[in-house]
Amino acid sequence: MPQHSPLDLAEGDPFGPHNLPYGVFTTSDEPQRRRVGVRYGAYVLDVHALAEAAGSAHAAVLSAGTLNPLLAAGRAIWSAVRAELVDALTDPARRVTVEPLLVPLADVALHLPFDVADYVDFYASEHHASNVGQIFRPNGDALTPNWKHLPIGYHGRAGTVVVSGTPVVRPAGQRKAPADAAPTFGPSQRLDIEAELGFVVGTPSTLGEPVPLDAFADHVFGVTLLNDWSARDIQAWEYVPLGPFLGKSFATSVSAWVTPLDALAHARTAPPRRDVPLLPYLDDSAAAEPGGFDIRLEVAINGHVVSRPPFSAMYWTAAQQLAHMTVNGASLRTGDLFASGTISGPRPEERGCLLELTWSGRDPVELPTGKRTFLEDGDEVTITAWAPGPDGVRVGLGEVTGKITGR
Incomplete structure (x- = not known):
């Protein structure tokens, strides 16, 4: 019987030559030698x-x-390296x-695949923003007046971006319920997730020069x-009036894999219909290709x-987020990371955080390990995703996992 080759994948494997996400790995015999790899x-x-x-x-x-170094090399090199990898993995003569x-x-x-320069988090899901607005402003407008005019975001902490599998220590800080006379200090009692891309x-990019919508794929x-x-x-x-700070800066987990844009060509889709006119720098109505991505996420707590x-339901696209992030002249650096904000769909089972899933604790989530309103110590959260690929095959995006530990 011929020996099985690792190059012979099962039909429909989501990590075939149509995908090839990049990561950084070490082996037990050389634990200090980090190497770039593709899955x-x-x-x-x-x-x-x-x-x-x-x-x-392109070896250097x-x-x-x-x-x-690969990120900084630019799109022409990204495409050339990808073509070389596809050729090597599919040419029988090179086995x-x-x-x-x-x-x-x-x-x-597996390790953090790139050195994070700056980190920005957006708030791009209308369904998420509307749900949160209804929770916190039940007698007011669900969306703030600016929400459909610009992608709202905030600057996060690049130094606390960690790779999947890194334990997440429950943060401590000041807390004050509406009925409390004064704040108290202690571990967070309402620790939540946010499923994002x-x-x-x-x-x-150059300081002082905005990045337009049509330059998204160049950067x-x-x-x-x-x-x-x-x-x-x-x-x-803490968030009034300047926004998120200690409640967000303690940890942001990312997958060990970075899926190149080229692998998502078949996942392009039109964003939701815009019902408020956009300023020219955000207007993507005449874009050469649709700015949305049909990416399906799955969130599990303790395996459930x-x-x-x-992700296809996101109101603001990544290209619009990038354009807005730089329209004031802010420059991009290699390794910058910007996140979509919580991804939520129109149905209750499509909400991307526990704040929405439990409606701020009113409706606990039922797990085999017991009810949850927010995360308990020992809970492990895993987010996986896939996107449509060529000929009906799926593009796997790997996973991001984190387990909560007590202080």
Whole structure:
């Protein structure tokens, strides 16, 4: 019987040559040597070793223990490297070279795939914003007056972006319920998740020069799953008038994999209909390709699925977020990360955070391990996702996982 080759994937494998997400890995025999790899089935391909063996002109940008040199190289190089990888993984004549460079996923440790420069979090889901507005302003307008005129966002902490699997320590801070006379200090009692997508910037921009909508693909390398953990009680007391701070800055988890935009070409979709006219720099009505992405997320707590948020329902696109983020002249740096904000759909089972799923604790979520309003110590949250690919195959986006530990 012929020996199975790691290059022979099962039909429809979501991590085939149509995908090839990038990550950074180490092996037990060389734990200090971080290498750039791409996921192929249940394996990781050492892309620098492959580039060296093939005499690739792009070996240098793949030689570091981070994706940043590749990110900085620009779209022409991204496309060229991707084409070389697809050729190597699909050409039968190259199997003898490629097979030894594939390492089982079970035998590697995965690391933060890129050095994060700046981090910005947006608030781009109308369904999420409307639900939150109804929760906190039951007798007022669900959306603030500016919401449909610009993508609302805030600057986060790049230094607390962590890779999937990193434990999340329950944050402490000031808390004050409406009926309390004064704030108290202690661990958050309303610790929440936020199911999001992160967009990874590759090519930088010049200070003072905005990035227009049609330059999105020139600057953004790819996407990663993201969980922007949120301490709702700390945030509620601190956020007026300047917005989120300690309630958000303690941890943001990202997947170990960055899926290149090229892998999502078949997932492009039109955003929801806009019912308020947009200023010219945000008006994408004449865009060459639709700005939305049909990406289906799944949120599980302790292995039990609690939500399936659809990214296609997001009101503001990533290109609009990038355009707004730079319209004042702010520059981009290689490794900048900007996140979509909580992804929620129109149905209750599509809400992307516990604040919405439980309606601020009124309606607990039923789990096999017991009811939850917000996260308890020991809870593990896993977000997975996929997008449509060519010929009906799925594009897997991996997962982002975090387990809550007490203080």
